[in-house]
Amino acid sequence: xxxxxSLFKSNMRKNGMVMALVxxxxxxxxxxxxxLFRSMNVNNLILQNAYVLILATGMLLCILxxxxxxxxxxxxxxVGAVAAIMMVDWGMPVGVTIFLALLIGxxxxxxxxxxxxxxxxxxxxxxxxxxxxxxxxxxxxxKGQTKSPFEKSFQALAAGYLPGRExxxxxxxxxxxVLGLAVSVIFIFALFKxxxxxxxxxxxxxxxxxxxxxxxxIVLAINALAFSLANYNGIPIVLILLAFLILLYTFITQKTIxxxxxxxxxxxEKAAMLSGVKTQRVxxxxxxxxxxxxxxxxxxxxxxxNAATPKAGNMFELDAIASCFIGGASASxxxxxxxxxxxxxxxxxxLNNGMSIMGVGVxxxxxxxxxxxxxxxxxxxxxxxxxxxx
Amino acid sequence: xxxxxxxxxxxxxEFSGVKALNGVSLTVEDDEIHALVGExxxxxxxxxxxxSGVYPHGTYGxxxxxxxxxxxxxxxxxxxxxxxxxxxxxxxxxxxxxxxENIFLxxxxxxxxxxxxxxSIDKAAGLLKKVGLDENPTTLIGQIxxxxxxxxxxxxxxxKDVKLLILDEPTAALNDEESQKLLSLLIDLKSHGVTSILxxxxxxxxxxxxxxxxxxxxxQVIDTLVRGQDAFHEDEIIKxxxxxxxxxxxxxxxxxxxxxxxxxxxxxxxxxxxDQRKIVNKASFNIKAGEVVGFAGLMGAGRTELxxxxxxxxxxxxxxxxxxxxxxxxxxxxxNQSIEEGVVYLTEDRKNYxxxxxxxxxxxxxxxxxxxxxxxxxxxxxxxxxxxxxxRKKLALKCSGLNQHVExxxxxxxxxxxxxxxxxxxxxxxxxxxxxRGIDVGAxxxxxxxxxxxxxxxxAVLMISSELPELLGMCDRIYVINxxxxxxxxxxxxxxxxxxxxxxxxxxxxxxxxKSL
Numbered sequence: 025x026x027x028x029x030s031l032f033k034s035n036m037r038k039n040g041m042v043m044a045l046v047x048x049x050x051x052x053x054x055x056x057x058x059x060l061f062r063s064m065n066v067n068n069l070i071l072q073n074a075y076v077l078i079l080a081t082g083m084l085l086c087i088l089x090x091x092x093x094x095x096x097x098x099x100x101x102x103v104g105a106v107a108a109i110m111m112v113d114w115g116m117p118v119g120v121t122i123f124l125a126l127l128i129g130x131x132x133x134x135x136x137x138x139x140x141x142x143x144x145x146x147x148x149x150x151x152x153x154x155x156x157x158x159x160x161x162x163x164x165x166x167k168g169q170t171k172s173p174f175e176k177s178f179q180a181l182a183a184g185y186l187p188g189r190e191x192x193x194x195x196x197x198x199x200x201x202v203l204g205l206a207v208s209v210i211f212i213f214a215l216f217k218x219x220x221x222x223x224x225x226x227x228x229x230x231x232x233x234x235x236x237x238x239x240x241x242i243v244l245a246i247n248a249l250a251f252s253l254a255n256y257n258g259i260p261i262v263l264i265l266l267a268f269l270i271l272l273y274t275f276i277t278q279k280t281i282x283x284x285x286x287x288x289x290x291x292x293e294k295a296a297m298l299s300g301v302k303t304q305r306v307x308x309x310x311x312x313x314x315x316x317x318x319x320x321x322x323x324x325x326x327x328x329x330n331a332a333t334p335k336a337g338n339m340f341e342l343d344a345i346a347s348c349f350i351g352g353a354s355a356s357x358x359x360x361x362x363x364x365x366x367x368x369x370x371x372x373x374x375l376n377n378g379m380s381i382m383g384v385g386v387x388x389x390x391x392x393x394x395x396x397x398x399x400x401x402x403x404x405x406x407x408x409x410x411x412x413x414x
Numbered sequence: 415x416x417x418x419x420x421x422x423x424x425x426x427x428e429f430s431g432v433k434a435l436n437g438v439s440l441t442v443e444d445d446e447i448h449a450l451v452g453e454x455x456x457x458x459x460x461x462x463x464x465x466s467g468v469y470p471h472g473t474y475g476x477x478x479x480x481x482x483x484x485x486x487x488x489x490x491x492x493x494x495x496x497x498x499x500x501x502x503x504x505x506x507x508x509x510x511x512x513x514x515e516n517i518f519l520x521x522x523x524x525x526x527x528x529x530x531x532x533x534s535i536d537k538a539a540g541l542l543k544k545v546g547l548d549e550n551p552t553t554l555i556g557q558i559x560x561x562x563x564x565x566x567x568x569x570x571x572x573x574k575d576v577k578l579l580i581l582d583e584p585t586a587a588l589n590d591e592e593s594q595k596l597l598s599l600l601i602d603l604k605s606h607g608v609t610s611i612l613x614x615x616x617x618x619x620x621x622x623x624x625x626x627x628x629x630x631x632x633x634q635v636i637d638t639l640v641r642g643q644d645a646f647h648e649d650e651i652i653k654x655x656x657x658x659x660x661x662x663x664x665x666x667x668x669x670x671x672x673x674x675x676x677x678x679x680x681x682x683x684x685x686x687x688x689d690q691r692k693i694v695n696k697a698s699f700n701i702k703a704g705e706v707v708g709f710a711g712l713m714g715a716g717r718t719e720l721x722x723x724x725x726x727x728x729x730x731x732x733x734x735x736x737x738x739x740x741x742x743x744x745x746x747x748x749x750n751q752s753i754e755e756g757v758v759y760l761t762e763d764r765k766n767y768x769x770x771x772x773x774x775x776x777x778x779x780x781x782x783x784x785x786x787x788x789x790x791x792x793x794x795x796x797x798x799x800x801x802x803x804x805x806r807k808k809l810a811l812k813c814s815g816l817n818q819h820v821e822x823x824x825x826x827x828x829x830x831x832x833x834x835x836x837x838x839x840x841x842x843x844x845x846x847x848x849x850x851r852g853i854d855v856g857a858x859x860x861x862x863x864x865x866x867x868x869x870x871x872x873x874a875v876l877m878i879s880s881e882l883p884e885l886l887g888m889c890d891r892i893y894v895i896n897x898x899x900x901x902x903x904x905x906x907x908x909x910x911x912x913x914x915x916x917x918x919x920x921x922x923x924x925x926x927x928x929k930s931l
Contacts, residue, residue, distance in 0.1 A: 225796045281784040281791050288781055291770035298728060298759070298767050299782040299835070300749040358772050 040403060041351055041367045048371060052378030059381050060374070063255035071183060071328065073373035074262040075100070075321045077366055079344035080351075081273050082317035084365040085310045087348045088277075088290045090357025091147035093311065095136065095154030096318045096344060100337030102158040103129055103322030108171035108332030111178065118178045126319050132158065133315015134308070141307035155341070163334045172331035182327030186259045196251065197258035204250025208243045215239060262324060269317075274362045286310060290357030346393075347372055350400040371396070417444040419481060419609050420465075420578060426475035427460055434460045435474070436633040442578070442611060442626075445604050449612045449624035452655055453854035457633040458613050462580050466500040467493040480578070497577030501567045503586060509556030514538035516555050517570045541569040545599055559714075561592030568599065572608075579603070580611045585619060586852055589713035589880060597623045615854065616881075621646045629654040656856050664887030665859065667866040671890070672703030674741070675874035676757070676843045681735035683723040683898075689731050694720045694898045696735070701843065701874035706865060708889035709878040710914050716898035717878045718762055721845040725759035726752035739842065753782055756842035760832055762851060762878070768832040771821035775813055776802035778820050779834045786838065805834035809864065826857025833864060844868060847878045862888060882911050896921045 053060045079096050086093045107125045110116045116124075132154070139150045191198045215235065222229050229235075253259055277283040285306045288296040297303050321340070326332050351368030353360025375396060379389045420442040427435040435457045442448045450458050464474050467487030478485045480496055487493045490500070507516050514535045523534040538551035547565040549558060555566065564584055571579055581600075585593040597619055600610050614620050620627060627639040629651060636654045639646060652663070677700040685691035694716050701707045709717045722729035724737065726749035737744050739755060746752040752759075761767035769778050779802045780787055787797045802816050809830045813823060820831055829849065836844065849865065850858045865888065869875050879885050885892055892909045894901040894917040901921035904913055 221796055225800060227796065227799065279793050279795070281788055281793065284777070284781070284784055284793065287773070287777075288770055291772050292766070294767050295770055296781070298725075298749060298761060300726075300753050301781070302748075302750075354772075358770065 041364060041371070041400070044400065044403070045367050045371050045374070048374050048378075052374060052381075056378055056381045060378055061252070063252045065377070065381070066249065066252045067256045067260065069373055069377050070260055070263050070266075072377065073369060074182070074266055075325050075328075075340065076343045076347060076373065077266055077369045078269060078317055078321040078324065079340055080347035080365040080369045081269050081362055082314040083341075083344040084348045084351075084353060084360055084362055085273075085277070085286060086147070086314055087345070087353045087355070088286050088357060088360055089147075089307055089310055090290045090293075090355075091140070092151070092341075092345055093136070093147065093154075093314050094151040094341050095132075095158060096314065096321070097337040097340035097342075098155045098158035098162065099129065099132055099315065099318035100322040100325055100340055101162040101332075101334065102132070103319040104326035104332040104336050105162045105166050105171065105334075107178075107323060107326055108174070109165060111174055112171050118175055121178070122181075122323060125323055126316060129315045129317075129319020129322070130312055131315070133312040133318070136315065137308040137311030140311055141304045147311070159334075162336075166332065166334050168334055170331050170333045172329075174327065174330055178323075179327045179330055180261055181265070182262055182324040184261045185257045186261060186264070189258050196254040197256075198254075200250050200254035200258045203259060204247045204254075207250075208246050211242060211246070212239055265320075265324075270362060270366055277362055282306070282309070287358055290359075292358075343369075343372060346397050350397060352404050368400070371400070418442070418479075419444045421479040422461070422465065422476065423479070424476040425461065425464055425478075427464055427469065427473070434633050435464070437476070438630070438633065438635050440628060440635065442609060445607060445609055446625035447600055447604060447610045447612055447623050449614060449620040449627045450630065451614065451617065451620060451627060451651060452630035453856055456630045456655075456854075458630055459582060460633075461630070462500060462582065462611070462613065465493070466490055466498055466580060468500075494574055497575055498580070499571040499574055499576040499578070500580040501564075501571060501582065501584065503583040505560075505563050505567055507555045507563055507566060510554060512552045512554055513542070513549060513558075513566055513569075514551035516566060517541060517551075517573050519570075521574060537573070538569070541572050542566075544572060545569045546595070546602075559592075560587045561589070561595070561713075564588065564592075564596060565599070568596075568603075576608055578609050578611065580613075582613045583615065583852070584612070585614065585616055592713070593619060615852070617648045617651055618883075620651070621648060627651065631655060652855055655854075663855075663859065664884075665863045665866055667706075667869065669869070669890055670704050672872060674700050675703045675739065675872075676701045676876075677738040678724065679736045679738070681720065681724070681737070682733070683719065683730035684732040686729065686731050692898060693730055694723060697895075697898070697900050699893050699900055699903070701876055703872040703874060704869050705890045706869050706875045706877055706888055708885040708892040709876065709895050710882060710885050710892050711895035711901075712918065713880065715895045717895045718847055719898070720895065721759055721847055721876070721878060724752075725749065725757065725845060728759070753839050753841075756840070757845070758782075758836040758839055758841040758843070759845040760836055760847055760849060762848035764828055764832050768835075769820050769828060772819060774817045774819050775806070775811070775823075775831055776816040778831050779805055779838060782835055783838045801838060802834070805838060808837075809834055810860065824853075824857075826853040826860070829853055829857070829861060833861070837868075841873065843874045843876070845876045845878075848880065849877060850879070850881075850884065858884075882914060886910065894918060894921070897925055899925075 049060065059065055083093060083096065103125050106128055107121050110121045110124065111118065136150050136154050139145045140147045186199055188199045189197060193201065215238070219229055219235065277286065285296065285301045288299065288301050289303050289306050293303055322337065325336055329336065347369035348360060348365045349355065349368065350371050351360065351364030351366070353364060372393060375393055376389060379392065418441055420440070422438065422440040425435050425438045426433065438457065438461055440461070450461070452458050463469050465478060467489050470488050471486035480498065485493070485496065508519070511519070517538050518534050522529050523537060524530060535551045542549060542551060545565045545568050547562055547569065549562060555563060568579070584596055588596065600612065601623060603610065612620065612624065624646070625641050627646065629636045629638070631654070639651070679698045681694055681697045682692065683694040685693050697720055699707070711717050719729050723733060724746065726746050727733050728749060737746060739757070744755050746755060746757060765771060770781070776798055780798050784793065787794050787801060799816060805811070806813065806816060811830050811834070812827050820828055823831065846865070850861050853861070865875055865877065877885065877888060886909055890906055892904045892914065894904065894914055896918050899921070902917040904917065
């Protein structure tokens with residue numbers, strides 16, 4: 025029993041935000057009278073929040089270095105606008121447009137990164153300048169107007185679904201259910217492989233029942249999501265994109281030398297430098313990557329709205345930054361995870377969505393979101409303090 | 415002397431079940447210098463934090479009597495009102511403010527909230543005179559050296575009408591000359607009615623100035639020695655501190671000097687910003703296999719700069735000169751290149767330059783060696799644990815586990831982590847900068863042993879130290895560095911504190927005559 029209590033305690037600290045997310049979900053499920061978890065709404069939650077989660081992934085890397093990027097909202101608008109002009113005015117094909125849009129994002133990120141990494145201008149200032157520059161240029165090239173509509177295939181990335189919508193078992197989309205089961209199997213397989221490796225090295229492994237509990241919890245969550253989506257239009261393409269990004273960036277941050285170098289740079293730049301970390305290059309790549317992901321988010325946002333507007337992406341940077349901090353990242357750098365940032369983004373997303381369903385006005389929504397951000401960080405700081413005491 | 419100014423009775427302090435202090439009693443007489451010595455983690459700082467109110471009344475057991483009255487301090491401000499001022503090891507000065515502003519920070523000279531700057535500066539000038547610091551009160555703190563900053567801290571304490579001054583390792587970052595100045599100031603203050611409690615690892619200084627020495631070990635008072643009654647002998651004090659006899663402070667080593675491993679010729683480095691200023695001037699030296707070679711010199715002689723500039727040009731600009739390893743010339747343009755060539759540098763400032771404090775032990779050890787535990791850029795996290803654990807065992811690292819954050823380790827164990835980091839890279843040449851700074855006697859001995867083992871393995875070891883006895887005890891040869899130049903090289907049998915100082919003095923005269931030409 026004691027073991028269980030201590031396990032719960034250590035998990036509370038580690039997974040405090042997961043629990044907070046579950047709590048908020050349950051709370052709004054009740055408050056909205058069951059609307060939150062309806063298939064259509066789950067589907068909407070994903071489509072609505074995809075851009076924040078994409079941005080939060082990149083933003084986390086910036087925050088890990090101890091900085092932030094204020095320009096992402098403006099870059100989202102600018103890339104969307106350029107893509108719109110390429111397609112609507114110049115009639116370029118969708119594939120080429122997306123490719124060029126991503127290249128533009130990389131160039132913008134590299135532009136910021138150059139000043140931050142090699143000229144040692146504080147990131148806050150460089151990206152504040154970027155925020156003004158790209159917002160301004162967006163208005164210049166759009167001449168203050170909205171540009172639309174786009175081809176269906178461009179919208180698909182943001183609002184489309186995997187094919188085979190008509191293949192159904194009863195009322196459920198077959199592909200969604202199959203994918204849910206497949207992901208569950210892969211997850212279980214990966215978990216046991218990691219456990220086997222640890223045993224091979226003679227390391228201590230968590231008790232078997234604890235792993236089993238984890239499996240049950242996560243497999244349930246995956247399949248609940250799959251069934252819910254199967255009940256509606258199937259798997260949104262943007263969900264596949266998101267899952268890919270989350271896996272990729274979790275892998276990069278946790279399992280590669282480059283990821284380790286980002287954490288070291290944020291934890292202590294001087295020590296990292298004297299340990300052979302090419303700190304300038306790491307910083308440059310992190311901001312270049314942020315440009316790339318901003319462009320990707322720009323394409324998703326434009327596709328979802330089916331229009332490029334001068335106001336697109338307004339304040340997105342703050343949503344992304346808030347997601348990271350709610351998810352446990354440290355403002356001074358060196359601490360944070362991709363999963364944390366995603367959970368932080370979901371907390372914000374569920375709050376938004378839940379309150380909208382309840383008919384809470386935008387004014388109150390903002391105030392409440394601000395409070396939640398503050399509370400989340402207070403909670404995080406206080407649990408960490410307790411953690412140090414032990 | 416004669417009256418008791420402070421009595422701490424039966425002080426007990428627990429941290430989540432662990433007794434940091436267990437019934438400690440300390441009596442300090444009026445107008446004396448009372449030294450507090452003990453290994454790191456013995457409880458000295460905890461005791462002083464109890465005294466100065468960092469740990470408020472009620473969080474500890476026992477009683478504090480100051481000038482005969484029982485005290486129950488709620489915070490530092492409370493104890494300062496009574497005239498108890500603590501100066502921490504890490505100075506609490508703000509570099510961008512002037513000396514005067516720092517002295518009166520939190521205690522401003524004002525009328526109705528408006529600061530009277532003229533009066534402040536005048537008062538500050540008076541205080542600076544008292545502590546013997548010849549600086550303008552409007553000079554920024556960042557522009558004066560650590561030794562002078564320490565004096566400013568004391569001036570700040572004096573501005574608060576200090577009766578009992580607590581100094582935590584005041585001379586740790588000072589050179590011999592500055593330390594002497596500070597110690598004589600303490601003696602001077604004593605005659606002006608200021609009692610001092612001095613926490614120090616430097617036992618020769620304690621021996622020199624203290625009237626009483628209290629030795630603390632494992633949260634308990636082991637002994638109190640009184641000048642005139644007991645013999646103040648370093649060996650005796652060390653025995654009390656570590657609880658065992660250390661017959662040799664430097665472990666024995668049979669030197670088997672082999673071929674030359676590392677040679678530097680005419681190495682010249684300029685200041686990183688002021689690129690006209692030579693910091694290192696035509697330095698040449700060599701290290702043979704199995705040899706421990708020392709760099710002696712005054713603070714600011716350019717030893718650290720020389721070593722760092724060799725390590726992938728981590729310091730300075732416009733490097734010139736040649737580096738040879740095993741007779742072949744090598745180029746070390748970056749830290750990575752340097753690590754690959756087997757030349758590594760252990761920093762003198764492990765907290766700022768050596769460790770990522772918020773990361774755990776294994777992450778820190780593996781940081782420069784990620785290639786060793788990865789395949790095409792992808793890490794093997796299990797291999798990381800295996801490798802780190804290997805060094806934990808080899809260096810007898812005391813920790814709760816490899817996942818412990820290094821910020822929670824003691825100084826000695828932190829230093830072992832930094833050492834592990836570089837040992838894992840399998841170097842041939844180790845440039846060790848103050849490898850035993852700020853760590854206790856027991857851990858020092860362990861570090862010395864490790865250094866000897868490295869030399870015995872045929873590695874070339876360079877050791878920079880500001881503690882001459884340590885260099886004399888450890889090194890086969892000592893290069894004397896002065897003003898960025900190699901002033902001379904002394905063999906073990908010729909080296910002594912006197913001969914080293916003489917070499918510096920002769921060289922200084924030489925430089926003077928060169929300049930006047």
